[in-house]
Amino acid sequence: LKSKATSEELMVYGYHGSTDQSARNTEIAAMNQTISNKKIPTVLAGDFNADYSEFSSNLSDLTRIAEGRAFDKPTHLGWDSANNTKIDHILYSTDSFDARSFFVLDQKFGGTVLSDHCALLAELEIK
Numbered sequence: 001l002k003s004k005a006t007s008e009e010l011m012v013y014g015y016h017g018s019t020d021q022s023a024r025n026t027e028i029a030a031m032n033q034t035i036s037n038k039k040i041p042t043v044l045a046g047d048f049n050a051d052y053s054e055f056s057s058n059l060s061d062l063t064r065i066a067e068g069r070a071f072d073k074p075t076h077l078g079w080d081s082a083n084n085t086k087i088d089h090i091l092y093s094t095d096s097f098d099a100r101s102f103f104v105l106d107q108k109f110g111g112t113v114l115s116d117h118c119a120l121l122a123e124l125e126i127k
Helices: 019-037
Strands: 009-014 040-047 062-064 088-093 098-105 120-124
Touching: 009 019, 019 040, 040 120, 088 098, 088 120
Parallel strands: 009 040
Antiparallel strands: 040 088, 062 088, 098 120
């Protein structure tokens, strides 16, 4: 993305990780290479199919937005709301953004299950 006002560029990277750990490690290494090569402020979000601890050391210069804050609920509940994992994440370049807020939204609207995952909502401010 490029700001019309300042011409500053930033990258928003959407990711859906493999359920196979070896394949996911390869994907994350390639993603890290892309982010490192671009050298621009980055927001990375998606379904990693892994807890943050499984990949955090493999992504340079990015911090999970929920770091220092507690997830208020799991992000993947399954279609029956029985699952209980935190596999969806939003990460950002800490030198380029300040994290203002982070929320895990509801899986259901009324009686309708919208997805097997809960949506994440974050507010970042460019420094």
